[in-house]
Structure formats: structure tokens, C-alpha cells
Amino acid sequence: MLNFLEIHNQMKANSIALSFKGNVTFELVDSIIIIISDKLDHLENDINVRKKVYGVLTECLQNLCNHIDKVDEVQVNEKYDVNSAVIMVDTEEDAYLIRTGNFIPNDKTEHLKKWLEEINLMNKDQLKELYNKILTNKVFSDKGGGGLGFVDIARKSGKKLEYSFQKIDDKYSFFSFQIKINKNKQV
Amino acid sequence: MDTLVIEPKSKTPKINFDASVGHMEISGISCAENSVEFYKPVIDWIDNYKNEIKKDTTVDINYKYFNTSSAKCILDLLERFVNLKNHGTNLTINWYYEQDDEEMFDAGSNFSEILEQPFNLIEIEQ
Numbered sequence: 365m366l367n368f369l370e371i372h373n374q375m376k377a378n379s380i381a382l383s384f385k386g387n388v389t390f391e392l393v394d395s396i397i398i399i400i401s402d403k404l405d406h407l408e409n410d411i412n413v414r415k416k417v418y419g420v421l422t423e424c425l426q427n428l429c430n431h432i433d434k435v436d437e438v439q440v441n442e443k444y445d446v447n448s449a450v451i452m453v454d455t456e457e458d459a460y461l462i463r464t465g466n467f468i469p470n471d472k473t474e475h476l477k478k479w480l481e482e483i484n485l486m487n488k489d490q491l492k493e494l495y496n497k498i499l500t501n502k503v504f505s506d507k508g509g510g511g512l513g514f515v516d517i518a519r520k521s522g523k524k525l526e527y528s529f530q531k532i533d534d535k536y537s538f539f540s541f542q543i544k545i546n547k548n549k550q551v
Numbered sequence: 552m553d554t555l556v557i558e559p560k561s562k563t564p565k566i567n568f569d570a571s572v573g574h575m576e577i578s579g580i581s582c583a584e585n586s587v588e589f590y591k592p593v594i595d596w597i598d599n600y601k602n603e604i605k606k607d608t609t610v611d612i613n614y615k616y617f618n619t620s621s622a623k624c625i626l627d628l629l630e631r632f633v634n635l636k637n638h639g640t641n642l643t644i645n646w647y648y649e650q651d652d653e654e655m656f657d658a659g660s661n662f663s664e665i666l667e668q669p670f671n672l673i674e675i676e677q
Contacts, residue, residue, distance in 0.1 A: 390584050512622060
């Protein structure tokens with residue numbers, strides 16, 4: 365007999381847990397953001413933490429969509445579904461956790477890695493300076509942001525970006541990305 | 552010129568630009584994945600307003616949140632508002648933010664700094 369009472373009990377009360385694997389579209393991203401922000405409105409009292417989680421999630425998921433857009437659908441790998449991604453949102457005692465995983469073409473990994481390394485070397489003031497430099501350079505990417513996404517994620521979370529790349533064949537690598545947003549301890 | 556009214560949607564803000572009284576209002580969320588498209592008519596409207604410019608122009612901006620795709624568009628439109636001063640209007644920019652919302656407060660002061668234009672930063676109750 366099916367009985368999920370134990371699973372229900374194991375999942376922490378007053379927390380957010382969401383996992384998704386599949387094709388990521390802008391419609392899906394919108395739905396996830398609506399679900400998470402509704403839950404946050406109920407669970408998180410601190411307006412700044414709420415807005416940070418909302419903002420970081422939006423940037424992570426829109427990033428994901430923009431990357432996946434560029435994966436050539438003709439290329440297939442027998443072992444992995446390179447057009448699908450994973451999204452996980454989780455709550456720890458003192459932080460919210462956002463994790464994404466997606467395939468990117470091997471020729472893009474070096475550039476992305478360098479960019480993330482560069483961001484991680486910067487302190488708060490340097491990140492603000494970089495943000496403003498990109499903001500004011502008048503170059504609009506086709507999606508509008510022009511490379512502000514990861515800088516904004518680093519600024520909002522105040523944490524180092526955690527990531528890894530794993531090469532799966534001569535075409536693709538798997539990009540794992542994780543960011544934490546601390547809860548406000550005073551609340 | 553026509554008043555520009557765009558009703559708010561889940562990812563785009565409310566726009567209410569009235570040339571007859573020189574009052575422009577933007578409020579809500581701006582987080583579309585491609586914001587360039589949304590802001591194009593808004594920016595075009597500001598450029599046309601130059602031809603019928605009023606002695607005083609007041610801009611009320613009240614973003615709850617904007618994403619990075621919107622940030623450049625917002626700077627672009629703010630810059631066009633600031634440039635209206637060269638066409639002989641007294642410009643007032645009011646930047647509203649929710650009580651305790653540090654991010655929107657910082658965003659307002661940052662735009663003000665970049666554009667070298669004073670903003671009235673006004674806290675509103677949630």
C-alpha cells in the first residue's frame with residue numbers, strides 16, 4: 365500500500381523544496397518563480413532576504429534559459445539528454461539554496477569559467493564597480509542584460525559563486541552552479 | 552501628444568505618461584527576460600515629449616524589483632529624462648522604495664550617482 369506520510373513528515377515544515385528536471389522554457393521559469401515567491405511571502409519575514417532570493421532565483425533561471433537557447437538541438441549524446449537541465453531550490457537552517465545544472469558546449473566553458481573566477485576574486489566595492497561598468501557601457505545584448513546576471517547574483521547573495529564543469533564528450537560539458545542566500549539571523 | 556498608458560503585467564511595470572501635465576509614472580515589477588522590447592515605446596515617447604515639453608516635468612518611479620535585463624533599459628530611460636533639462640524643463644525625479652528595502656534604495660542612489668542628477672529618495676510604507 366502506498367503511504368507517503370513518512371516522506372511528508374521528513375520534509376521540513378516551513379521550508380521550500382523544489383526539484384525539476386527537464387526542458388527549461390521561459391514559461392516554466394515564470395511558473396517556478398511564482399510558486400517560490402508565493403511561498404517566500406508566507407515564510408520569510410525579512411523583506412531584504414525575500415527580495416534577494418526572488419532576485420537571485422530570477423537571474424539564475426533566466427540565465428539558464430538563455431544558455432539552453434544556444435544548445436544546438438541537432439547534437440545528441442546517447443547517455444545524456446543535453447537539452448534538459450536541473451533546478452533545485454532548498455532551505456537549510458540558516459540559508460536558502462539555489463542549484464542549477466545544465467549542459468553547455470565545450471567551447472563556451474573556458475570563457476564562462478574565467479568570468480566566474482573573475483567575479484569570485486572581487487570584494488563588495490569591486491563588484492559594484494564592475495556592475496556599473498557593464499551597466500553604463502551602452503552595449504545591449506540581445507536579451508538586454510549584457511552579462512550582468514552573475515555579477516548581480518554575487519552582489520545579492522554576498523557569497524562566492526560555487527560551480528564546476530564536467531566534460532561528458534567532445535561537444536558538451538555539464539555546468540553545476542550553486543548559490544546560497546543567508547537568512548537574517550536576527551529575525 | 553497621446554498619453555502613454557501600459558497596464559502592469561506579472562513581469563512588466565505600469566506606465567502612465569501624461570505630456571499635458573508633464574507627469575510620468577512608472578511602478579511595479581520589471582523582470583521580463585527581454586526588456587528591450589518592452590521599453591522601446593516608453594523610450595520613444597520620451598524622445599517625442601521634447602517637442603511638447605512642459606515648464607515642469609515630474610517623474611515618479613516606484614519599482615518593487617527589476618532584473619538585470621531591465622537595468623540597462625531603466626538607465627537608458629532615466630538618462631533620456633535627465634537630457635530633457637537641455638530642452639528647458641525643470642526636472643524632478645522621485646524614486647520611491649518600500650520601507651526597509653535596501654536594494655531598491657541603493658539602486659535609486661546608484662542611478663542618481665551615475666547620472667549626476669539628484670533624485671528624491673522617498674520611503675513608502677509597505
